[in-house]
Amino acid sequence: MDPTPQINAIEPPSWWRQTAQKSLRLLLRGAGLTGASVTVSGAGLRLGKPRVSADGSALFVEATLAKDAPLGAHTLTVTTRAGTTTARFTVLDRPAPRLGGVNNDDVLYLILPDRFCDGDPKNNDPEKSKGIYNPKRPRHYHGGDLAGIRKKLPYLKDLGVTTLWLTPLYDNADFQHPTLAWAGEPAIDYHGYGAVDFYGLEEHFGTPDDLHALVSEAHRLGLKLMLDQVANHCGPFHPWVKTPPTPTWFHGTPEKHLDCDWNVVNLLSPHATQASKRATLEGWFAGILPDLNQSDPECRRYLIQNALWWVGVYGFDAIRQDTVPYVARDFWRDWHAALRAEFPELTTLGEVNLPDAAVNAFYQRGKRGFDGIDAGFDLLYDFPLESGMIAAFAHGEPLQRLGFTAGSSDIAGALAHDSLYPNPDSLVTFLGLHDTTRFLGRKGATLAGLKLGATFLFTSRGIPLWYYGDEVGLSGGDDPDNRRHFPGGFPGDKANKFTPEGRTQAEEDLFQHIKKLTHLRATHPALRHGSTHVLYAQGQHYAYARVDSPPSDRGRGGFVLVALNNDSEKPATLTLDLTELKLPVGTRLTDALTGTIVTAANPTLILTLAPRSAQVLVR
Ligand SMILES: [Ca+2]
Ligand SMILES: [Ca+2]
Ligand SMILES: [Ca+2]
Incomplete structure (x- = not known):
């Protein structure tokens, strides 16, 4: 029967x-x-x-x-x-209201929902998934949730960020991995990247009502929301793994599959055979994450509809897409076509986690590859520039190395490679995120270096991304230590760093510096939309102007000149040639960081900078 x-x-x-x-x-x-x-x-x-x-x-x-x-x-x-x-x-009736896409007017802020603020202790150890909550252990759930993020929206508004990127909210496994562990810490998917239900909401984070409430409250405050999605793979415990909906739903099976070889550069090669790309496109991450087959027509449609659904039902303003290169590019072309037909103003941010501008540019909207495909991502992370920023501001290395080997490992080299992008201004720039060591956990990093790095970040081209907690000096090594929870967001935390009273003087100075930079950016269009003119780049010294208006009118925020001395020992005197900027002789410029006034004697401006310091000169 x-x-x-x-x-x-x-x-x-x-x-x-x-x-x-x-x-x-x-x-x-x-x-x-x-x-x-x-x-x-x-x-x-x-x-x-x-x-x-x-x-x-x-x-x-x-x-x-x-x-x-x-x-x-x-x-x-x-x-x-x-x-x-x-x-x-x-x-x-219709899709949930959205605020609009993400652009150069925005400052992104990355939150791991489990690690920011516990707004509802009732969901900390849910019946459905008991036993994987423990705020003292680095790979357990810590209790952070959507209600907690909602509670802290005024804090984020005050800091001056405009867009919250939340790591995935999909329902993840209700138990720890039975065998996988690192240093005695079992694998638990508190980070959201191991979906077991692409339409479900992780119960530790809250209910659909909590998510609707967060989105509408954020929008009311003028804050946009970016949702993290994963179309490359699902979690090892997704029910599909035992019963795939079609015979070709996955690339392989748990018993028989390729392992991902991470050979992303090969994808860019016009000479590589399809066979040589298979392990990159079809391999399982770490041999455990089931690789979805976007060439299966049912699977392809499922994934595209799923992306649309989260935007339409909850009103997200942007999508951040995980592990982009490991999916065939024609899928991204079709995924973008469907998203843009439904939500023309939606913005996409693609993760190409490689410090190589040529590979990055291959995925940017407006760039047709050798394969005839435009993968279509509006925004991409600037991993090449991140390498240069970490080298300079954490390790104290030059911003520009003299010699024949200018590469993308220094800031000058990374910015020189902007010529590879259709739109370098739409790169998302950052000093750290959830997959990198925290800035202050880097070898040689100091608060002074972080402040200088932040000054560069918020005044350079691109869309800045800030990693939660860095503004109050949170430290941490590699994953998962770089995902410590925000001090003060959780019951039992000794200090509350969401408030000035809970911060040390040094932390408060750092917080105020970041806040000053976000406000500076908000008040000076040149910092958001201006063209970049590098005036000086030698060793530890660097200077550039951002210009946003025709030569006749560079006032009212249309002109900003930034000079940096990354040398921690010696002061610097920079002589800048302003000829090409056509700045009127006698133009008075004010350092927005200190209030000091300097006067430009066109075509030359001489600036003296203290060790490890910057000047941000505005009209
Ligand atoms: Ca909670
Ligand atoms: Ca779950
Ligand atoms: Ca894949």
């Missing part, structure tokens, strides 16, 4: 009727679905002929949503010879 049909999930579980999609592909997962037919009661939702997987665990059906479909729940009835069951699909 056949088993009775059973449905555990319908994906997507909802959609909005004001959609650009001609139709949707629904995936119903369960058991006993062989030979099933699906009907829907009432008007507004039309279903095609279902396709069921060989083991009866997955049913795909095309669904067309009428523009006047009745709002609310629609019941799908699934019938086989052995019986009947139902599933619920919800029709929404």
Whole structure:
């Protein structure tokens, strides 16, 4: 006798009727679905002929949503010879409101929801996933959540950031990995990168209502939200791994698959064979993360719809996409086409985690590769510049090395490679993030170096990204030590660094410096949109102007000149040739950091800088 049909999930579980999609592909997962037919009661939702997987665990059906479909729940009835069951699909009116895309007016701020603030202790050790909460252990859940982020929105607004990047919110495994551990610490997916349900919300972070409340409160305060998504892989405990919805849903199986070889540079080669790229595109990360097959038409559509769904249902303003190079580029082209048809102003940020501008540029919107494909990412991380900034401001190395080997490992070399990008101003610049050692955990790093690095970061081209806690001097080594929770966001924390009273004088000075820089950026369009003119680059000394207006009018924030001395011992005197800037003789410039006034005797400006210091000269 056949088993009775059973449905555990319908994906997507909802959609909005004001959609650009001609139709949707629904995936119903369960058991006993062989030979099933699906009907829907009432008007507004039309279903095609279902396709069921060989083991009866997955049913795909095309669904067309009428523009006047009745709002609310629609019941799908699934019938086989052995019986009947139902599933619920919800029709929404239109996508959730968004604030708008991310651009050079923005300052990004990265939050790991588990590590920022515990706003609701009730979800710390949920019934569904007991035993993986322990704020004292680096790879356990610490209790941070969406309610906590909402509580701290005024703090973030005060700091002057405009866009919050949240690491993935998908439901992750409810238990620790049975065998995988590092230094006695079991692998637990508090970071969100091991999805077991792409439509579920991790229960440690809160409920869908908590997420709606966070988005609407952030938007009310003028803060945008960027959601982290992963289309390359799922977590090892996703139910698909045991019962794939199609035979080719994954590249391989847990028993037989390629391991990822990380050979991203090879993808850029016009000479590389397809076979030589397979382990990069189809290999499993660390041999454990099941690699999704975006060439499987059902899987491809599932992933594209899933990206749309989070934006449409919750109102995210931007998507950050993980591990971009490990997915074939034609997928990104189609993914972007679908996103832009539905949400024209949505911004995408792609992770190409390699300090090589040529590889990075290969994925930027507007760059057609040798393969004829424009992968389409609006924004990319500036890992090349990060290498130069860490070398200079943490390790104390020159910003520019003299000689024949100018590479992208110094700041001057990284910026010189801007000619490879269609739009270097849309690179996301940073001194640290959740996959790198914290700035203050770097060899040789000091608060003075961090402040100087921040001055460079917030006054240079690109869109700055700040890593939570760096503004109060949080330190930490490699992952997971770089993900310590924000002091003061959690019960039992000794000091509350969200408030001036909880910070030491040095931490308060650092916080005020960062706040000053975000405000400087907000008040000077040249720092956001201006062209960059490098006036001086030798050894530890560097100077550049940002210019945002025609030569006749460089006032009102349209002109900023920045000079840096990264030498921690010696002062520096820089003689800058301003001829090309056509700055009127006698122009008075004020150092926005100290209030000191200097006068430009065009074509020359002579600046004296103390050791490890900067001047940010504004009109
Ligand atoms: Ca909590
Ligand atoms: Ca979970
Ligand atoms: Ca892959």
